[in-house]
Every structure is written in structure tokens, then in C-alpha cells.
Amino acid sequence: MLHVDDLSRRYGRRWALIHITLEVGAGRGCMLVGPNGSGKSTLIKCLATALSPHRGAIRLGGRDLWAERSKLRRDIAYLGHQAHVYDDLSAAENLAVWASLGGYEPDIPALLQRVGLDPERRDPVRTFSAGMRRRIALARMLLKKPRLVLLDEPFTALDPPGRELMISVAQQLKDDGAALVMATHLPAVATRVCEQALALESGRITYDGDAASLPPFEAVYE
Amino acid sequence: MIAQIFQVLRKELLIEWRDRSRVAGVFFFGLAVLLMVAFATPQSTVLPKIAGGTLWLGLMLASTRSMDQSYAVEHEHGAMEGLLLWPVDPVAIYYGKAIANTLILAAVAIVLMPLLIAVYGVEVKGDPLLLVGVLAFGCAALAAPGTLYGLISSQARGSSVLLPLLIFPLVVPAILAASNATTKILEGDPMQQAPAWLGVIVIFDAVHWTVMGMVYGRILED
């Protein structure tokens, strides 16, 4: 489903990703681990088509991701560091905006309940905590029927129930046939949805294989 | 496409409506310009002659504030990035935002008009419908470059200096035409020159709204 072919990407003069090759099949999950600055976010962003590949290519279902990005963005769900919400709108309104822009017609109250938010609440998102904003972003991901799910440190700012929610949503999307790539500092948690693991250091792959056999390394705990 | 433009427009207006202090800020900025110029003018007999020009000066400066705010909202939680990665056409984003900005500026202009009349001692001796047309198309002329350059300056340093400098030379023809038209309409326009000036503004709008829409996608992709 997802094929990353010798991908390299630079920031200014420095190469942030060097010769990255990765394959994740439909319904499979891969965790990205590595110290800060190793290139995890950059790789996720390249997969999300937020950044272009400087060398190499990425293919989703056989199609070149960057070349057909305007068509393929519909099939990619991305959860980054920022929640992509508007402070002045309520949770329901935020979802409605994103839904209408993408041409989706979801059951918004049901969606909000799924992510543990009160559908009745009309307060602007400005009053929400970071974890709650994350949940809205999660709900937005569920609007789509993605073939590729990208999570960049998804457990940040989430309490344990929130983490469970994240896992369950990720699992649900995988069950629907999506390939999952998750950058994380918590491999122990990620291993519940990720069978594969890719370790990066300074832009290079240092481990590529089963998540179970991932050698232990310093993990940063939130 | 039209539907998407409408959705973006709806979102913009909804956000502005929620926090009306922002629009009020834009209005008061324009008002401040009007008042300052009036105070700085030694002979009050001169005021009626400069009323038209001062109105547009105030609107132009106010528009930079409006643009700044329009994009600040997008960058707060990375919504701009979210829009980029969403299956929405960047051109629709441009037109939706530009129309929203036009409407906001037009609203400010309409509220400023009676104050202009009061403070500068003018009357609308000419055709009021024509005046409305001039205000509408003139605000559109300010919004078009502002929406494009606002995107650039909101992501660069020193944006408060950069935005006016980038916008001002570009809108000179429109400001010229709008000021003249407004002044003529206020004075009664014996030689029927105002419609011709309106024609200039319309041409300006036609060119810039087309060209800017085409280029917006490139800037957004970065």
C-alpha cells in the first residue's frame, strides 16, 4: 500500500532524511522511533504531502504521492503536533467546517461522542485544554475514510483514557484497511497497533523490522 | 469549486462574527486615520476636498490590520497547514478569504461614511447608488492583494512593515480611482466622471482577482 523509495529531504543545507525506504501494507501499522531531531516529523510530513521529496519517491497504492497530491490528500489522515482548530468556534462547529470543506456529511454529535467530547457544548475551543483539542483533531481524522493514517506523537497531552481512545481509533482505521505510520516516543504503547518499527537517527534508518524485536533505547516520557 | 468558496467564506464570516472585537478594531483603526487627518488639517475649509481621499487612506490602512488578523487566526493552531492538506482547492481558499475580507472592509466603509460626512462636513450630492458601487469595488480592490500578501507576510518576519509596503504600490491605481470617484460623488459630479473611475476600479479588480487566484496555490504550497 505505502512504498517509500529511497526518500531524502533536506532543511536548508542539512539533510534531514537520508535514503529512507519503507513499506507498510494495508491494515498494518509501523511505528517511527528515534531521538528528537532524528527526522521522524519530517518523514511524517513528507508522507502527508506537506513537504516534497527532494530525492526518491513515495507511492500510495501504486500512485506517486507528490505528483498526485491534490487527488490523494483525500485518502490521507494526518494528526500533527498542532490541532488545526479555530479558537473561536465550538468543537461541533470546527468539525462542521472541516466536513463541509471536504464534502463530507457526517453525524457530528456521534463523532464527538466517539472521541469523548460533549456534543452539546457550545464553548469556543479557546477554552479547551490541549488534550481536548487533540480529540477534535482525532474526530476530524474520522471524517475521512483514509488509506493512510499518519500520527505524529499522538499521545502527547492525552491522559490514559485519551491514549486508549487514540489506540482504539487507530485500530478501527486499520481494520478498515488503512496503513498506519506513527511517530512516537512511547514504543511500549504504540506496539499495540504497530507490528513494524522503523528507528531513525540523524535522518538514517538504524532499525527496520518487527516492533517486537525493537532494541530498547532511551525513550522520552511526557 | 463554488461550493468550496462558499464554505470558506462561511467559515471566515462565522469566525469574525464570534469575536466581533476584531472587526471593531479594524473599524477603529480606520476611524483613527480619519480623525487624525482632520485634526492635522489647519483649515477646516480644506476638509471637504480631502474627504474622499482620506476615507480611502483609512480603508487601506485598516485593510492591513484586517489581513493580519485574518491570518493570525489561521496560524494559531496551524489551521493553514490543515487547509493545505485537506481536499480543498487552494484557489477556493483564496477566493473565500478575499470575499470575506471584502465584505468586512465594505462593512467598515459603510459605517465610516456617516462619520466622514459629519467630521469632514460633506454631503452626498451625487448618486448614492454609485457611491455604494465605488465602496464595494474599491474594497474588493484592497482585499485582493491583501489576501495574497497577507499569507506571505504572516509567515515572514517583520510582517507589520512588510505588508503595507507590498500592498501599497499595488493598490495605487485603485486608491486613485476610488478617491476620485468618491470625491466627485460627494461634490455632485457635474461632469459625470465618477462612472468612468468606477470602470477603472472594476478593471483593476478583474485583473487582480484573476491573477492572484492563479498564484495563490504556489504560495500556499510554499
Place this chain on the structure above:
Amino acid sequence: MQTGRQWGGVVGYDALPRRWVIEGSTITAIAGLIGFVYLIAMVVPAVRRALPFRWETPLGVYGLLLLLSGNYLGLFVAPGERMMGEVGRILHVHVPAAWVAMLSFFVAGIAAFAFLMVGKRGLDSLVEAAAEVGVMEATLLCLLGAIFAKPTWGVWWDWDPRLTSTAVMLLSFVGVLLLRGVVRDPDRRATWSAVATLLSTVNLPITYMSVKWWRSLHQDMSETTGGSTIDDSLRWVMYYNTWAFVFLTVWFLATRWRLAEVRAEREVPDALPEVA
């Protein structure tokens, strides 16, 4: 028929002898042709590489020589202008300055468009070079114009179509340069400044036409026509100086382009490391 060798007080002597005009025009044509042929030859990369020095240097030297001799012609050989007397001499350089300033801005606009289409870094450097050279020349243009205008019409500045368009272009490109100065990332800087440059260039005809219209409706201020009052027999002096300016501008553009390329080189990424 009087000759042109008169200083001051030349009202009434409004034309050069025919022999002068023919000789002068011929010299101008030849001078231009030499430089033009050289320029064409430089388009061929093989020729450029064959030279042991930078290709633009002879052009710059030539342009400077033309400028010096052209100024001599304009100041000492040509008679004073019909109506404005000695002050009119400045038109010999003022008008060429206007042409090359617009030329530079035009080059910037074309380069910006090409960059957005093709994306080669060399085009971005050309945008930078042309924008800077254009700003420099437009500033010079405004200064020359002010020097001309004050004794002639009593004002340093006016808002006729030409001056207004020049001021607007100047400001637009100052904005472009400021934008370039503020943005760090080379790719972003290139794209953004190309867009800003393109928009500035597109804006020029609209600005010009709208100001022209404004002036034609406003009969109150006297028309500042500037430049059209040079007698036809003296035009060759102006064209002579035009060649000087054009070749010098090419030299400016090429030199500044090189500088931009050198700076861009520093931002070129390191080579991609091999697979470990």
C-alpha cells in the same frame, strides 16, 4: 547656419547642421551595432567559455567609454535645448535612464515568470539582480528628473503618469527586495519574491493608464511632457547615451547576477551522503 559649438544663450539656434546630424547618427548607429553584435555573440556559450575574462567586462568598459563620450557630446557639443536652455542637456541622460530602469524591471518580470514556470535557481538570481539594478536606476532617474524639473517648472516632483508609475514601480521593487531580505529559506524566498515581482510588473500598465486618465481629467496642473522637446536633430546624442546606458546596465545585471549566484552557492545543500 550656425554650428553647434555655442555655450549658453542658444535660443533661436535650434538645430545642428545636417552634416553633423548624419555623421552623429552614423556614429551612434555604429557604436550601438558594435555592442549589440558583441551581445549576440555572448549568447553562445562556447564563445563565452573561450574568453579568458568575464564576458561582461568588455561590455562594461565599452559602456563606460560611451557614457563618458556621450556626456561630453551632450554637455559640450550639442547646443542647448530650444526652450529650456542649458538645463535641457540633462534630458540626454534622463530619458535613457528611464528606458533602462524600465528595461531592468521588465527583465525582472520576465525572469520571475520564467522562474515560476521552470524553477531554475539562476533565474531567481536574475530576479534579484534585475530588481536591485532597477531600483538603483529608477532612483537615479528620479534624481535626474528632479534636477531637471526644479529649474524648469519650479517643482521637484509631480504626479503625472510617468512619474507616478515610476514611483509605484520603485516602491514595489523596494518591497520585493525587502521581502527577499526577510525570508531565510531559499526556496520560499525565490517563490515569494518571484510572485511579488510578477505582480509588480503586471501592475505597471494599470497604474500608468489610471494616472493618465486622472491627469487628462484634471486640467489644473500643466502637463509635464519632458523629453519630447528635444529637437530631432539632437536625438542621436540621446540615442548615443542610450547605448551607453544599455551596455552598462547589461554589465550591472551580469555582475550582480554573478554575486547573487555566489551567495546562492553558499546555500546549496551539502551532497547527499551515501547509504551507510
